[in-house]
Amino acid sequence: MLQILLVDDEKDALEALEWKLNNYIENVNVTTCNSPLKAVELINNTKPDVVFLDIQMPEMDGFSLIEALEFRDFNLIFTTAHDEFALKAIKVSAIDYLLKPVDKDELLAAMKKIKKSEKNNLLENKLQLLLNNLNDNNDKINISADGKVYLLEKEDVIMLKSDKSYTTIFLKSEQQIVVSKTLKEVEKKFQFPEFFRVHNSYLINLNHVKEYLKGLGGELIMTNGLTASISRNRKTELFNKLYLD
Incomplete structure (x- = not known):
């Protein structure tokens, strides 16, 4: 009997798919x-x-959920009403998806394919390909949050600030x-020359540094008016990058 898990924050969508x-499907145990x-x-x-797995969820989107897993030896089907860009990336990565509301015939076809195959031990590779496809344009940075995939221009990002398990x-x-x-x-996601980790809690865009305030470690004033602390052990490298004396 196939053990199936449905993950979706929308109660109606869960009940309908369950x-x-x-x-319509024989020999399944649905949770x-x-x-x-x-x-x-x-x-x-x-x-x-x-x-x-739904993509658009408030606590954690589907992509982030997959990245957080230790166990990945299962067949994955995204259930989503997501934008065309993400769907293209999912399709190219050979991961199945069903558009919501889920069509009966498409569901039957997806389950028939699964029952003919063994569990997908190549899911890890497909997921990495998916993330690469989402970030296929090197000028864009893909960020999964708020049930969406944000495609950010590097120059639009001023800084990142840590707050324990959130950023x-x-x-x-x-x-x-x-x-x-x-x-x-x-x-x-920010492995580009213009981004520099100045502190355990701050990653900044060097192009958005407005002022440097002297002090024990020092602080940076960014173009949006916010400040970023500087660790003493990062100070020398930062000065070299900003051409400061």
Whole structure:
């Protein structure tokens, strides 16, 4: 019997998909979860055969959920009403998806494909390909947050600030994006010359530094008026990058 987990923050969507699976598909045991944070623990512990995963969820989007998993040896099907760009990236990565509301015939076809194959032990490679496709344009930085995938221009990012297990990205437009990941994790997306980690809590865009305030470690005033502390052990390298004496 196939063990299936449905992850979606929308109760109606969960109930509708659960009903279709139970009524149209034989030999399945369906479990539902409306919290992506709880779903991470559930997947790691119960090790389902199939996971139907929504992308747009408030606590943690589908991409972030996958990245947080230890267990990934299952068949994955995204259930989403996401934008065309993300769907193209998912399709190119050979990961299945169903558009909501889920069509009966498309669901039957997806499940038929799964029952003919073994569990997908190449999911890790497909997920990496997906992330690469989402960030195919090197001038863009893809950030998963708020149930969306933001495609950011490097020059629009002023700085990133750590708040324990969360990271806030400050943009030129004064918009703030809160990511449910540590700064160390998010920093991997910002491996460009203009970004520099000046402190355990701050990653800045060097092109947005407005002033340097002298002090024990010192502080930077950014173009949006916010300040970023400087660690003493980062000071020399920062001065070299900013051509300061």
